[in-house]
Amino acid sequence: MSSRDRSLKTLITTMPIVEISAYFSIDRLLPELKWVADAAVNATNVEKVQAIQTDLERLVSNDSISAPLILTFAVMGKPNFKGSSNLTSSLRYDSSDTYIVGNVLGAVAICKILGLKTFLFSSRLSVKDANSKSELRQRLAMESVEIRVVFDDQRGLSSADVIELFKQSRTFDSSMSLPHIADSQGVISDKSYPLSPFIEELISRTDMELYGGVNFDAKHVKVSERYIATEYVLFKMIVGAVAGVRKQEYSKMSKDVTLNSGESISSVLSGGYIDFVVAFTKGWLEPLRRDFVGNRSGYHLSPQVWQALGLTIHQLVSDGASIEELNIAGKVLGQLNYSKNAKHWSNCSVMELDSKGRIYKNAASSTRQFRVGLFEYFENLLKTAF
Template sequence: MSKLSLTGRLITSAGKNIKSLVTYLPAVEIANYICVDRIYPDLEFFYEAAKNKTNLKKVSDIQEDIKHELLTGAIGAPLSLTIVIEDKPILFTKDEFGCLEYDRASSFVIGNVLLLIAILKTLGIKAPLFSSRPCASEIKKNSVFRQMLAKEEILLTFVFNDENGLSEEQVREFFFKYTRQHTSLHLTQFSKPDKEFPLKPFINKLAQDLNFEQYGGVSSKSKHVKVSENYLTTEYILFKFIVGSVAGAQIQETCMMSDDVTFSSGQRVSKVLSDGYINYIEAFLVTWIQPLKLDNKSMRAGFRLSAQIWQALSLVIHQLVANGASIEDVTKAGLLLGKLDYNKKATHWHDCEVMGLDSNGRLYKNSANSTREYRNGLAIYFYNLISNDPDYPS
């Protein structure tokens, strides 16, 4: 079905093009009328941030609440979702009712995302967060509950503009407004996700000064660079890179993008950067990315664009500066590590304690017990490569 139709109560406001249509559907039908597994392209970053233990626990609690309400008849909150239609739908009206004709692919759930996940997980339907198929024992155990939920009516509010459609900026703004007014969705990196985070100006400065655009630019849509994308890196990776370079491993690991990151002494990372530390970071990166100029495609392969590699390199900068390295020394270090072969077949990884061959004995991979151990192990390896290089000033 390329076009879908839904009838419901139409809500309009004088002088506004944004309209709402309120209707009901049984839970089992939701996936037929809404693109439930869609992550809006401009909000990928925040969905990545939403994949955390707090939200997973909330989803489980919501499932238990609904189960208790359906099986015992206890009072509970009405199950409701808010959906935006991005493209321009067709609207037929009669009195206070409307019939909406739209493309399912243009729909996106803005409101009550965790409730949506709880419903989909219970019914065994793929979800944008924490998606997993229930095992046979789960299906058997919750059979009655699942059947009852499948028939339960869900209140749906469709928000749309049948004259001009909704722009990406409007969808994004609506997502943040809903998240601000309904605080159930916990975003690990953002307390105010619609606001510019404190270190954003320094990320912008790096991207501009080093002309990252010629290498693919910086993504603000996701935490990590995907294989299918041409970005050099992401805002999240650069944030961690900057903090690691200035403040070291512990603060790098625990800091959040919404914070004005500080040392234990209370000194702000932004102040240190403004006082000149940003020059060390630029000096390192300007030489480290030089090989990408010569052969962007092949140089992007392997580990070079890995978030853990970038974070480990930042810890190298931190150690070099802590040991009294000059701008020239850091520039030389970037050049030496920039020439390194980051291919997964590169034999030098044999000397790195946190790298090991895969089961086929062909490609190197992370062999550490944790992400922290892997990142720190890489940093030690890179630092030793510099220290032992005859061209590096002792």
């Protein structure tokens, strides 16, 4: 398929599921879209991937009627295309130049069925599953899927073009849940969301760049990187600091959260509240400067700890603490040992030793409970310190 007066083309074909990985890269996204893998790891997408797997399994088990699964890939650069009058065409390209842009969750479901590496969730098959569903997986592997390959053999596709195709596919196929993305009209979060200026101010006034900086392209920090936090984590921290746990839990970057009083968080921050957040954060960061470089596996990089610190700020301000007192409180908590084997975690209600008795891990039943438990622990430590 090609459009009049445009060099962009689409080749449509079918192939067995088992052959997809031989022709296309299905274990990765375009590097510029790596934040998608973070944003899409949520319960909604887990359920959707499972639903796709279940439907595919039902198809081969019951011989039920079903339209083929459709996957869309984009080819970067200029592939070699040869058309033909007898409707048989050929396309030559390097599979490493291909990226999934349509029906991402369908591709993930296929990876999970075949036990292939995927960029979302774990696709590793247990020995039990591999043995119990061996025949089913073999039958699924031979099931045909429809493949659409978008390419431009004249001008070539750039990474920006691939991103645009990904954005369009999200508009046409709205199944993927990406809850923290700012703009429903596109998937690339711009910097014009309401709390952006306050996040920038917090980063600047606390000199976060000196500690490792903030990652604006991912949801959470990786141990292998230099960053100490992400834009998303700072957003959640600030919302918690101003509005408390419930607003922190359900807030989205695209919206200016409204408080029970009717006032917006941005107006509260503009009115001087950002000074409280800066004072506390600055005090907390200073004692941890070496740990951010030398101990990348500690809880000081945990997004739940940062959000719990936001809740701590909220409580302190609610209790009438001054800016100076917030700074001191930050320093007190900054002097904690955030190593995962630190013995003081035994006093935290949402921490427990692992099976080997070496490191402390999350003992809560949900991330919200873990976050609240950490906040309560920090609050008790401060009550003892003052």
